[in-house]
Amino acid sequence: MNLLSDPVGVSHYLIVGAILFTTGIVCMVVKRNALGVLMGIELVLNGANVNFVAFGSPVLRGEQASILGLDGQLMALFVILLAAAEAAVALAITLNFYNNHATVDVDRADDLKG
Amino acid sequence: MVRSGSCEAAASVRLPTGVACETQQVMGDKNMRGPAFLESLEAAVPGGVVGTNLEAIDPWVEVAPAAVADVCRWLHDSPETGFDSLQCITAVDWFEPDPKKAAKAGWDPHLELVYHLWSTRARVSLVLKTKLPRWKDDQPGVPPEVASVAGIWRTADWHEREVYDLSGVVFVGHPDLRRILCPEDWEGFPLRKDYEMPLDYHGIRGR
């Protein structure tokens, strides 16, 4: 699977998507800073985007029709748009949290504890 | 007494050939000047006025240290005098360092506060003086105290701080009496006649 020689296929994109996806999840799990978690989410969404584009790209598939056609790219567009909206709301919540508790540390957010 | 600034109703436009109004004699009869003013001042603040000098170039009224605040309050508030602006507060250290001259100086060492007031409406100035002991009940180093007029004229706030900083007079009731020109931790009062420059200040050689 020497990349320099033979052409790039969809599976290579899928690998990259997988790596991004998993680092995103690990980041969400590991980080104690609320914004760190947010960044994890961004990575996860990007992983998904790479897969969408991989399936929808005319270039990678060689002769056969790409499985998703343009839908892949459109899905990626909508993912990007919604990620922006999601980030806005998440940030608003974080700032509120910061205002009330003077801390951004996720572990300390235990008001609902019994 | 009160020296009148310029003619009473000075038109805003000075006439090219305006006749210089004859300078109001000190003892002029306007309500603002002359004995009438003095009587009304003494009536308002009993025991306030201690002495006057009407012949000097700038006639002044001497006021007892305790009555400074009341006199100033009356001068500021009463409608016909209405001194709404304090021009300057000065502290003069009457002390002759070397004994020979001190003998024939003719006055005993004391500290004198001079207030210059100005009325923007009547365009008239007034000089108030008050005598203070050089040091509070004569222990050298402890500055004398007098009531602060910062409450009456806001400009007195900084002027009193400068007098405290350079001549060493504590103004009781001043909102924020700190040194204004010299550094916060400077010792001594530079404008005193017997002031010695410190040897060094934070390592900087003084003398």
Add this chain to the structure above:
Amino acid sequence: MSSSVAQLLPVLAAAEGGLNWHGFFFLLFALLACCLAVAVVLADNVVRMAFYLVLSLGATAGLFFLAGAEFVGAMQLMIYVGGTLVLLIFGVMLTAQEPFVSIKTPVRDKVLAGLVGGALLAVLIQAALSGPAWSGSAAEGGGGVALAAGQPSATPLGMALVGIRVDGDVASGEKSPEDGQVRSGYLLPFEIVSVHLLVVLVGAAYLARSKRRKSSGGQGADLSTGGMR
């Protein structure tokens, strides 16, 4: 991230010189994206994390260009990196006072998370490589990437958003398999998203609005000493 070679591909493919440029750039961007993503996880300082994330998303934008999805790549650069991450960095700046800049997570959690992540990664990669259809061109070993279209254009994408699907199948050119007539476009989802965006932004603004609270009084260093000593 930006010097996409989508245009040059046909010429490159022809150049027999052995070096597959598309692969080279893909490798470059992929490595960049992945290493920076890992760096985001490893970094402690939240500002550095944000910075690595910006670079990694830039690299993925490069990947999109490579995959021929130019419009999505530009969109990613503008909306995602230029908009969302600037928002994120604003959030970081507002909250990154000294105590919270780098919050350490105990090592035990990190190891545990690493293990779980590694397992998930193995599964995914195995799935990615297994599918015969996906590794497509590798199987055929066809003459590299036969890019049919000359200059990729964003027009079909635009048209699709307006509701007319003109793409059909790029290479073979036959209509979409099932019903033969043109599939419906994305007009409805497109409008929904725009309304959704509006509602979300209004909500976020409402959430983060200024709240009336008793000010904590004039505490803090007394002005006269200037607090600057």
Add this chain to the structure above:
Amino acid sequence: MAEYLIQTVGLPGWLTWSLLAVLSAVLILNLMAGGALVFIWAERKVSARIQDRLGPTRTGGSFGWLQSLADGIKLLAKEDLMPEGADGMLFRVAPYVSFCASFAAFIGLPFAFDMVGLRLNVGVFYVVAVLGLEVFGVILAGYASASKWSLFGAMREAAQVVSYEVPLGMCIVVPVMLAGTMDLVTIAEKQAGWFTNWYLFHDPFTFVVFWVYVTCAVASVNRAPFDLAEAESELVAGFHTEYSGLRWSFFFMAEYSSMFLVSGLAAVLFLGGWNGPVPIATLLGLSDGTGESTGAIVRLLGLANLLGKATLGVLIMMWIRWTLPRLRIDQVMTTCLKYCTPIAAVMFAGAMTWLWVFPGGVLNLDDGSRRPGEIREGWLEGPGGRSTAVSDAPVDDAPALAEIAEVSK
């Protein structure tokens, strides 16, 4: 060029291409560095003229043109200080981030018919997107210098640049709509011929949009009345207070090259890119007027045209800088939100109705472009659809594209 290298010189394929890639990168880099040097010198001279003094005269012969070289050497020699307590890595990287952002944007800018880094179909969109990234360099610099003042400066500038992208985007959508495509090369081609074909004079709405674009461009590049970031009177040179020497010069070059870029973009979008006011090339018969087959001379002429317009734009920015006082941060924001954006929106609607009423454009003498509506049919009826449609003249995208750009703002 590549074929020549491969056949005659016999270089292996991949080496030639990497050489060519490096060459084009260096070309653009020189444009930026050289441009920055020229503009530094020009700024000194222009400000001198405005302030009734001479400006540099002694360095290098009569006009002091070596002055910027002397500055460059001085900056190189200066020691690159870094405040302690600053975040080392971010501090070092910040200037390069903002430099690369404006550098990358040059790839999309067409200098003559075929002289463009990369003919992207989403050219304008790409350039605006990359311009938006310059803000990261500023924020990082402000944060990394660990001083309260530079943080203030960085926050102000970031808020300003991000908020000015909205009206900037809206102003750019109008010429895109008129040309029907985001591809800068096609937009410039459509404005060939006499200057009346320029989009500036296409209709009154676009004329107003041009001036709104100029204000937003000046603001998004942080120049003249909007240069809050380095408002000397308040924040002592804003975010790049702590920088000195080479790093500072990168910020400086980034600022000048993005100034050149923004005025270049204005030239392409509104002032007919490489088409001169009078189509000399066509008159002399050098090119057949459609801009298709153009010889080297015509391209050179085109290059001169665009460079002239862009430098004119930069000089105007300098002129504004030395005459107008600075606006306060909240006034800057209100001009953006209360004035630029609504005006741009109204003008956009106006331009759209104008296009609907006069499809060929009133002044457009040779009505080359097809109406947007026809494009849609062109796509539909062709069985093979795509392939046939693509082969003929570059495809005019439907106004739908404008909506995407609209929504995505």
Add this chain to the structure above:
Amino acid sequence: MSQVIDDDPRIIEFDVRTDEMLVNMGPQHPSTHGVLRLVLRTDGEIVSEIEPHIGYLHRCAEKIGENISARQFIPYTDRMDYLAGMNMNLGWSLAVEKLMRLQVTEKARHLRVLISEMGRIASHLVGMGAYGLDLGTFSPFLYAFREREKILDLFEEACGARLTYSYITVGGLTADLPPGWLERCEAFLEQFEPIIREYHALLTTNAIFVKRTAGIGVLSPDMAINYGCSGPVLRGSGVDQDMRRDGEPIYTAMYDGYAFEVAVMKDGHYPRDHAYPAVPADAVLGDCWHRFFVRMLEVVQSMDLVRQAIDQYSACKGPLGEPVKVAEKIPAGDVYLETECPKGQMGFYLIGNGSAIPWRVRARSSSFSNLSVLAELCHGCLIADVPAIVGSLDIVMGEIDR
């Protein structure tokens, strides 16, 4: 942004918890005029409190005054407000002459008016240029200094110095005007006339300048009087007071035979304001714009005075008169005199005790009181407004710290 709402300062509305910051506009800050340190308590962009720290330029000239003779003190006076040295010298000379009951010759009187009014123009030019610099535009500063250079050349011909003149001294002036000086001064005024319209176009009517200054730092008349402000700061708030007309007889006698109106806004009109740009809509009486505009009008007023002084000076025949000897004895007694300097009313208090050395010298500075009002003006303004307000007060640190 946080705003103080429904006038209970305790309830402050703020959106993101930004702890209040103490920001230090240090002594070496480019915008403050000289070494003035401002400590601002800011919450985000809003300045809630400001504390000026002065004393960095304190040389204690008053102590020196107690060790040298009255005429030897002149060089110290023109180093107090170094932008208007002539007016300072005039103030001190008149105070000493008042104590010594001295009367200068007619020719000296007219020459003093001429020179002090030219000094006022030079000082206002610097004030205007530096104010443009505070608001971010660099060019007016250079235009102002180009004109000021011409005045300084004239001063250099008259007294040899360009900044610290010591030209007006006790008992008259150190030297008479060189021949041809009056023609050159006339020529300067001629070419200066149209340039003033340039300044108006460049600053006063400039939309951005108006936006940055109108309605900013509004000083009410009674607060101005209470804080002892004077000069353009006082007249900018509408108080009709000008020492050249309302001052002590010895000072107003100097301006006898001169026609001039005080540049103050009375019932909505400035004197002869038909020739100058109208007051912008959102300019409130007492704001930065009005203070700036009063200075610009005073330049024109001073030009009229200089023209009248040139006629009167060339008309009168008498000798110039000799200043007093350096070690002249000064009579016992104390005297206080305030003169109208460009920055405001500069007062000198002098106590003589019969010897040549005064017993006590006291200089009351106008900028000292003008600056004390800064804390009042800057409540709730933006950071960017602080230099605008400080610039409009036109303070000089040499005069404040003495």
